Amino acid sequence: MLRMTIDRDAPLMTLAWTDHVTGRRGYLVVDRLVRGVASGGLRMRPGCSADEVAGLARGMTMKEALHYDPDSRYVPLGGAKGGIDCDPRAPEAYDVLVRYLRAMKPYIETVWTTGEDLGLTQDLVDRAAAEAGLVSPVQAVYPLLDDEAAARRRLAGAFAVEVDGIGLDVLVGGCGVAESVLTALDRAGVPYPGTRVAVQGFGTMGGATARFLARAGLAVVAVADVKGTIANPDGLDVEALLAARDTYGTVDRAALRPADRELPGDAWLSAEAEVLVPAAVSYAVDTVNQERIGARWIAEAANMPVLPEAEELLAARGVTVLPDVVVNSGTNAWWWWTLFGDIAADADEAFAYTRRAMRALVGRMLDRAEAEGTSPRAAAHGLAADRLPVIAERFGWYR
Template sequence: MSTAPTPTPLISLTWTDHVTGHQGHLVIDRLVRGVSSGGLRMRKGCTLDEVAGLARGMTMKEALHYNPEGRYIPLGGAKGGIDCDPRDPEAYGVLVRYLRAMRPHIEKFWTTGEDLGLTQATVEAAAAEAGLTSTIQAVYPLLDDERAARQRLEKAFGIDVDGIGLDELVGGCGVAEAVLVALDRAGVGHTGTRVAVQGFGTMGGATARFLSRAGLTVVAVADVEGTIANPDGLDVETLLAARDGYGTVNRSALAPRDFRLPGDAWLSTAAEVLVPAAVSYAVDTVNQRQITARWVVEAANMPVLPEAEELLAARGIAVLPDVVVNSGTNAWWWWTLFGDIGADADEAFAYTRRSMRELIDLMLTRADADGTSPRAAAHAIVAGRLPAIAERFGWYGHAQPR
């Protein structure tokens, strides 16, 4: 049997809520040892095609973090999505019923957690109401010491770092490291380099914090109410403290020199780095013309349409792809659960920085050598790793037959 990935997902299904009519989707792109990994998002307009693309991306993220000597063994890629506004009063009920419907898959094949529109606390509460032991229980049979592993992860989720949970920070730490590697390779200093961030939730907020602390100047932040800008730099910590649960900043917290702009103004902000950290498909063939930054660093999943990325590349603007850039959160879960790192913030950040720096550097070196885009280089790295993973571990819990 070939170990090459199939062109279509292993499982693709759509569920319709019998109470509200909202639809939800699950796509399992690939299994490794019979298990897959990928978050659950909730947003109005979420489609099966979107979820399928995200699931393929998860397969890549897992493979990119494959370390033959590590305890964490990559899983397959999967993703869930619900077509519902998370602010809808009926959203929580829809989530519970979705998880009940997906319970057999979660128990056996699919490990999941928070994604766009949902917090981990909300997912866990709904999962408990749906009768699930855990949203990651499918991976438990793969652990050497399940009890110790679960305690370690639970302890890690309880760690607070300067007012924000560790679990909400590690992904942004990885995104920030991707930015810093790009700057270092280009010989651009950190201090004073300007950044605009679209989305100020878990990923965008953490990215802004780490970049600000690294000396960069965050000049614009966009949320659902518009763009907040200050060419001299925003007070990131003040804005973080003024967020609601959906990443929207209370405008009463703005400094006198901060000013408000339309929602899409982050695109044309005078900055060297743009970080789309909110919704998919944010940059298209039309609005990409507004971008003058040197780098677009994808903290969100699939924020730049492929056609737009080609046009940006033709203008000398590099897109650092989501499958690498935002993979830190998923990897941190498994590094902690499998025991590569302990429940410690300093250890988590150090391990994330080191791993992401090595991965970003590998990708950019490959892109330079091949004369391709960073995304094409990442795909090439994955293509080389997937057969080795399949041969060693098998899709369904045993090595693939030759």
């Protein structure tokens, strides 16, 4: 008798794409569908692999589940992710992006809602999507909206909001990361003044996180970009550095003050700081370089920056890793809170809602970790595992 088994841990769908012009490879992984739709950004970086994209897609499934609130208008979607193995600075990168989106058009139209991620800005994704013949990179969710026209106007209005010269869409994710850090500090009774932070990556997530932490009273003592690490033990002028960065998050060194020092790119790891915020590439902290870390907390603003084996070694040394599935989930949630109508296209409302949601989520995660004697990551995964069957019971399994 033929017996068929279903692997619940396997992604629902994995696609590999080869660009016929350059030979570049791209991937789409749909981990899970809820109401027939999955959510997850598109990244572009050299070396991006199918395994990396699959891990990111699984992370998106958990991020969506962690923000499930049966009383809100936003109903979590499934998890998905796209990736292209290409340097976003390469001359051919934009054309590769357009061809990738054109190839993935049937999936973006029906099941996959996407947006910016590592190496790509939302403006660039939107422009390439239009050139590829798409109505919107999030059009798959439109059939789930009560009033599509009003929802689209609300989201467009939110993307038009700027705060001190930076778009709300760029800032809200960093607000969530910063609030995660502040929640951990509050629980430990650590005052904000005198607490030092080192940030790896000064693009969308890293730059916004640095701004919110600096404005909360913490000292950002090191910032790393592709040119190296900028450091000042007395604290960097975050606003000046933000004003001097390009679209890729690289800071113009002409903006540095006399006391600011230029160090090697990996110097952020060993910065004298209580908090490290890896906000750039995946797999940044491994079993070797983790030995250089003296911080008490690592807040994963990037996706999968700390390797599992490294996290075990860090935990043994008393270093707490606040996991990506919680810490950087605010951007994705803000998209849907806005589109579904839980919040308006307003910066104050967006920040307040994000802060409340992140504080509650981080609190639940740390409470569970303490009660079960486990890591924050294991606790977060446990929370997601509790919620996924509830979502499936309400909306059905799409696996």
